[in-house]
Amino acid sequence: MYAYNEFDQTLIDQRVEQYRDQTRRYLAGEIPEEEFRVLRLMNGLYIQRLAPMLRVAIPYGLMKSDQLRMLAQISRTYDKGYGHFTTRQNMQFNWPTLESVPDILADLAKVQMHAIQTSGACIRNTTTDPFAGVSADEIEDTRPWCELIRQWSTLHPEFAYLPRKFKIAVSGSSSDRAASQVHDIGLHLYRNEVGDMGFEVLVGGGLGRTPVIGKTLRKFLEPQELLTYLDAVLRVYNLNGRRDNKYKARIKILVNALGVDAFGAMVEAEWQLIKGQELRLPEAEIERVKGFFKAPDYLSAMHASRDLNDTFAEHPQFAAWYKQNTRDHKQAGYRIIIVALKNQLQAPGDVNHQQMDGIAALADEFSFSELRSTHDQNLVLADVAQRDLFALWLKLQDLGLARANVGTLTDMINCPGLDFCSLANAETLILSRQVNETFDDMDYLYDLGEIQLKISGCINACGHHHVGHIGILGVEKGGKQVYQFTLGGSASNDASLGKTLGRSIEQDQVVVVIGQILDVYVEQRQTDETFLQVIRRVGFAPFKERVYGTHQRSAA
Amino acid sequence: MALIKDQQLSCSHAATPEMRFTDWVSGGSDAGDAVLANGADDLPSLLAQAGKLSMIAIEFDTFADGRGFSMARMLRRQGYAGEIRAVGDVAMDRIDFMQRVGFNAFELRDDQDALQALQKIGEVSVHFQPSADGKGPAYMV
Numbered sequence A: 001m002y003a004y005n006e007f008d009q010t011l012i013d014q015r016v017e018q019y020r021d022q023t024r025r026y027l028a029g030e031i032p033e034e035e036f037r038v039l040r041l042m043n044g045l046y047i048q049r050l051a052p053m054l055r056v057a058i059p060y061g062l063m064k065s066d067q068l069r070m071l072a073q074i075s076r077t078y079d080k081g082y083g084h085f086t087t088r089q090n091m092q093f094n095w096p097t098l099e100s101v102p103d104i105l106a107d108l109a110k111v112q113m114h115a116i117q118t119s120g121a122c123i124r125n126t127t128t129d130p131f132a133g134v135s136a137d138e139i140e141d142t143r144p145w146c147e148l149i150r151q152w153s154t155l156h157p158e159f160a161y162l163p164r165k166f167k168i169a170v171s172g173s174s175s176d177r178a179a180s181q182v183h184d185i186g187l188h189l190y191r192n193e194v195g196d197m198g199f200e201v202l203v204g205g206g207l208g209r210t211p212v213i214g215k216t217l218r219k220f221l222e223p224q225e226l227l228t229y230l231d232a233v234l235r236v237y238n239l240n241g242r243r244d245n246k247y248k249a250r251i252k253i254l255v256n257a258l259g260v261d262a263f264g265a266m267v268e269a270e271w272q273l274i275k276g277q278e279l280r281l282p283e284a285e286i287e288r289v290k291g292f293f294k295a296p297d298y299l300s301a302m303h304a305s306r307d308l309n310d311t312f313a314e315h316p317q318f319a320a321w322y323k324q325n326t327r328d329h330k331q332a333g334y335r336i337i338i339v340a341l342k343n344q345l346q347a348p349g350d351v352n353h354q355q356m357d358g359i360a361a362l363a364d365e366f367s368f369s370e371l372r373s374t375h376d377q378n379l380v381l382a383d384v385a386q387r388d389l390f391a392l393w394l395k396l397q398d399l400g401l402a403r404a405n406v407g408t409l410t411d412m413i414n415c416p417g418l419d420f421c422s423l424a425n426a427e428t429l430i431l432s433r434q435v436n437e438t439f440d441d442m443d444y445l446y447d448l449g450e451i452q453l454k455i456s457g458c459i460n461a462c463g464h465h466h467v468g469h470i471g472i473l474g475v476e477k478g479g480k481q482v483y484q485f486t487l488g489g490s491a492s493n494d495a496s497l498g499k500t501l502g503r504s505i506e507q508d509q510v511v512v513v514i515g516q517i518l519d520v521y522v523e524q525r526q527t528d529e530t531f532l533q534v535i536r537r538v539g540f541a542p543f544k545e546r547v548y549g550t551h552q553r554s555a556a
Numbered sequence B: 001m002a003l004i005k006d007q008q009l010s011c012s013h014a015a016t017p018e019m020r021f022t023d024w025v026s027g028g029s030d031a032g033d034a035v036l037a038n039g040a041d042d043l044p045s046l047l048a049q050a051g052k053l054s055m056i057a058i059e060f061d062t063f064a065d066g067r068g069f070s071m072a073r074m075l076r077r078q079g080y081a082g083e084i085r086a087v088g089d090v091a092m093d094r095i096d097f098m099q100r101v102g103f104n105a106f107e108l109r110d111d112q113d114a115l116q117a118l119q120k121i122g123e124v125s126v127h128f129q130p131s132a133d134g135k136g137p138a139y140m141v
């Protein structure tokens, strides 16, 4: 993966000292509250209900084992011994003190990490496919491009005070695992009809209170012009995005107001002025950055492979784990391993410090000392030889991280909700606990197949409920926490926004309603039909009938 | 109000113009050659007329209004060589970025310590972007 040179290191070291001075001046009363708010957000520090929350950047989800060890150490030293992986591949600490943040940043800088631009109205951490560079269905590795975007966007002087946050996601395979259609900019790396590599550029996707699917802004962008084009889009947005109302300030609102064609014409006019100039990427620079992402020293297929059929027969749980939690690798004899952070005892995406140290050791032993965080709040060991799988599985069991539920109902996305978040209207973690307690029959979950359950504690949609096959949104009504269901959303290639099922459901009825929805699916499905396919075929009527029909009867 | 210009504390300098760009456009020949502009002004028109101006003061109504950064960048990009002065809600935590996009003068907010502010220029000494100060990313130098 990318390794800092002296230049990168100088930048983050100096940034730490800059932030240290800002914190000092704030505590001395020299920076007004509102101004410091913006400064600390640009460095990932929120003030939450009970404590500050620090979001650490994991650029495009890629980490060295040493970096995860440092996160573990930080959680022990400055926090309560655990951290939380977010849907944008970052890590959040829930309990640091404001005064300790400069020291945390200095520790992070020792392992080439930081919290730069993890919040605030600026260009955020660029995210991508957690299987980049290894998946069997990949067209082109996205990581070098993400790194180039990381560099260009880091401390960009012109785009630090945008109308609102700006998120970029890059996908480079036939299945979109980066939710690129619900980002401010989504980039799809592909080969066109004549075999040239380039980007399709989507613009104006996003969630929050006005969910929108991104629209194609440019069908094909020559890769050398990636940064000139991004620069043009950002400049048009910076100058024209709304600043009078923060709920209407995202680029999606501007694009919808102007229409994508008129917006595209403005970008085109600006781009013509800068295209081919200083930000055009020289071939040598592209090659230099690609050089950081070369394939590791894989064993030959003969040495890496192992016939696992006997082991499967002896250990059915291992077989189930292999089926659910591993994926095809492009290198013969290797598998991609998903370490599910979705067990019965912890909140989705949470890991404690022992687990972090444990996973780091497994990465050292089995996966070239690297690991990745995913959009659905899991971790990935990307390069594990088949012959090591059983040993790895045993060790994951010891860490409590071998639950074979990836892609199932209990592999949920969940925002922190009222337990932590000051914007929340309702609790969410209680729902994930209830779902885990109620739906604990693995055979039932496997039979249901792929179902994405996504839960947010308020309209800001951090839990991506709009694009969940089943989405749940917490709202407050008359002092009570109730939950709105949406069905039929997706963040994959067939991206769509879910539609509201009907009136809100009380907290203690949420799992009952999930059960009813699943029952209707099982009754309606034809051979091999997925949950999403059934909803798209039969519509909402049978689901409504079951959920509200029976409710009304039981209430009467 | 303290003014930093060309990386020094300035004691003698032209006053910040009160002439708004919109008024200057309709003002005729005696309107002078210095204007006050902000993010709401007609930017293409400002860019087109910049050659006639020796100073453009760009006003930040609030520090969070980042439009002025792009305005300065675009002026410098087309070769504007006059003074670009940041005025309004201007504080030390932004003047490094301001300088990098092309501002060369800063009229600081009243609560700002000018000497301290001077030291903020170049606090982060390496950049990944091309800047008005000519310092570019590693692959461009």
Ligand code: HEM
Pocket: A046, A048, A053, A085, A086, A087, A088, A092, A164, A167, A182, A183, A184, A205, A206, A207, A208, A209, A210, A250, A414, A415, A416, A420, A421, A422, A423, A460, A461, A462, A463, A464
């Ligand atoms: C606990 C503190 C948090 C606060 C105060 C917070 C705040 C917000 C706000 C205000 C928005 C809406 C932005 C908009 O509509 O323009 C948002 C969106 C979002 N947040 Fe959070 N968030 C928090 C935690 C998280 C966590 C834990 C995750 C991941 C699990 C997350 C991921 C996201 C994502 C993916 C979006 C959607 C982006 C979009 O609208 O396109 N946030 N957040």
Ligand code: SF4
Pocket: A415, A416, A417, A418, A421, A422, A423, A424, A425, A456, A457, A458, A459, A460, A461, A462, A463
């Ligand atoms: S969706 Fe709402 S409750 Fe959940 S983390 Fe985001 S802002 Fe907080």
